Amino acid sequence: MAAERLSFDVLVVGSGASGLAAAVSAERAGVRVGVVTKGALQSCNSAKAQGGIQAAFGDDDSAAQHAEDVWQSSHETADRRLVEVLTDEAPTAIHWLEEHGVEFTHENGGYRLARCGGATRKRLLQVGDRTGHAITTALRDSFQASSGEALPNCPLVSLEPAENGWVATCRRKNGEEQVIDAGAVVLAAGGRCYREAEERRELSTNHPGATGEVTRIALELGAESRDLDALQYHPNGGAWPPTMQGYSIPETTRAYGATLLNSRGEEFTDPLGPRDAVSQAIFDEVDSGRGVETPDGRPAVLLDTTRIPVEDAEISLPYMLRRYRSAGIDPLREQILTYPVLHYQNGGLVIDERAETTLPGLFACGEIAGGTHGRNRMMGNSLLECTVFGRRAGRAAAERAAA
Numbered sequence: 001m002a003a004e005r006l007s008f009d010v011l012v013v014g015s016g017a018s019g020l021a022a023a024v025s026a027e028r029a030g031v032r033v034g035v036v037t038k039g040a041l042q043s044c045n046s047a048k049a050q051g052g053i054q055a056a057f058g059d060d061d062s063a064a065q066h067a068e069d070v071w072q073s074s075h076e077t078a079d080r081r082l083v084e085v086l087t088d089e090a091p092t093a094i095h096w097l098e099e100h101g102v103e104f105t106h107e108n109g110g111y112r113l114a115r116c117g118g119a120t121r122k123r124l125l126q127v128g129d130r131t132g133h134a135i136t137t138a139l140r141d142s143f144q145a146s147s148g149e150a151l152p153n154c155p156l157v158s159l160e161p162a163e164n165g166w167v168a169t170c171r172r173k174n175g176e177e178q179v180i181d182a183g184a185v186v187l188a189a190g191g192r193c194y195r196e197a198e199e200r201r202e203l204s205t206n207h208p209g210a211t212g213e214v215t216r217i218a219l220e221l222g223a224e225s226r227d228l229d230a231l232q233y234h235p236n237g238g239a240w241p242p243t244m245q246g247y248s249i250p251e252t253t254r255a256y257g258a259t260l261l262n263s264r265g266e267e268f269t270d271p272l273g274p275r276d277a278v279s280q281a282i283f284d285e286v287d288s289g290r291g292v293e294t295p296d297g298r299p300a301v302l303l304d305t306t307r308i309p310v311e312d313a314e315i316s317l318p319y320m321l322r323r324y325r326s327a328g329i330d331p332l333r334e335q336i337l338t339y340p341v342l343h344y345q346n347g348g349l350v351i352d353e354r355a356e357t358t359l360p361g362l363f364a365c366g367e368i369a370g371g372t373h374g375r376n377r378m379m380g381n382s383l384l385e386c387t388v389f390g391r392r393a394g395r396a397a398a399e400r401a402a403a
């Protein structure tokens with residue numbers, strides 16, 4: 001069974017922050033844009049992002065300092081050309097998001113900035129603790145108000161090069177095949193941590209759509225990848241109660257004063273160290289017998305959220321407080337149980353500064369792409385990468401399709 005064949009100048013695969021940024025940018029460049037996505041347009045990891053997005057706006061900060069922090073957090077494994085693009089364009093990307101309706105939290109006449117793990121400066125902008133939701137809602141509204149066409153529940157299953165671009169095949173829920181001709185294709189289908197966690201029988205923060213088949217399609221076409229083995233654990237997965245297992249406790253809890261404690265009530269690591277270091281410290285502490293156990297027998301340590309000032313929590317952690325309180329725990333009155341959970345695919349398809357993969361006319365942005373974070377991403381740089389490289393991918397794909 002096959003539906004009527006469709007044709008677009010630019011086909012975007014995925015409707016997370018990176019796909020939406022690419023689709024909006026390509027459409028604004030004056031070409032016909034289609035977005036295919038696996039589930040509903042709203043279903044993605046980006047919408048789950050809570051903590052925030054980095055950009056150097058502080059008086060004591062700069063794009064160069066931001067780049068240096070990325071470089072150090074990646075243990076000098078990131079692609080410096082991509083890092084420079086990311087950090088140089090960060091303020092412009094923030095203003096672009098504002099033009100689309102994102103309202104970042106302000107204080108004292110400027111942005112409310114937090115310091116996140118691995119950062120030497122306060123640099124994390126927030127929309128309360130629903131930053132990803134705010135960004136995806138704004139970009140989705142812009143795309144839906146444009147001439148672009150969205151095809152939800154239409155996952156990509158294969159891609160082939162053609163004389164004037166690409167032929168994509170998608171399969172709808174009813175089994176119907178949807179063939180699409182496109183001048184250029186932007187892959188924005190995210191990472192694979194949901195599938196990886198299922199295979200490892202572990203918890204993950206990820207959305208069920210994060211299964212990685214689009215990366216495999218690109219690799220089979222011959223696209224190069226890097227660091228695909230480097231998966232990131234979020235240091236603070238919720239460990240108890242059961243309804244919070246796999247929830248990513250925002251890193252801003254630690255930015256606003258929460259500390260990690262072992263069973264003796266001792267701090268055992270810098271709560272604002274790079275992610276991999278904090279996760280490893282928790283694993284080590286538990287392995288050394290100084291962890292605690294959840295009522296259902298899982299390993300954990302304590303996150304002392306009672307140290308967060310009430311005002312900071314109310315401004316920057318309202319969603320987290322609501323989730324825990326409705327599960328019967330008040331994080332401002334008691335410590336919460338936490339353990340690292342599988343969270344993010346650090347590596348991915350190799351791209352250049354225009355977000356083009358090693359296959360001409362095939363672009364990639366967001367978590368599916370590698371290099372910007374090397375082998376260890378800093379918090380808050382993924383939403384930024386989605387915006388900066390999503391815009392670049394959309395514009396470059398539009399140029400390619402129009403050429």
Ligand SMILES: Cc1cc2nc3c(=O)[nH]c(=O)nc-3n(C[C@H](O)[C@H](O)[C@H](O)COP(=O)(O)OP(=O)(O)OC[C@H]3O[C@@H](n4cnc5c(N)ncnc54)[C@H](O)[C@@H]3O)c2cc1C
Pocket residue numbers: 013014015016017018019036037038039041043044045046047048049050051052053131132154155156157188189190191205206207209210211212213214248343344365366367368379380381382383384386
């Ligand atoms: C709980 C959580 C909290 C986070 N917090 C932050 C944070 O505070 N700051 C930050 O910077 N980052 C954060 N991250 C990371 C960041 O949100 C994601 O890495 C990033 O948003 C990924 O965006 P994306 O556009 O690449 O992919 P996604 O948002 O995952 O979107 C992928 C899209 O591709 C679609 N797709 C998948 N397969 C197919 C297919 N075969 N065909 C068609 N479509 C397909 C999916 O349906 C989805 O629409 C967080 C992540 C999680 C899970």
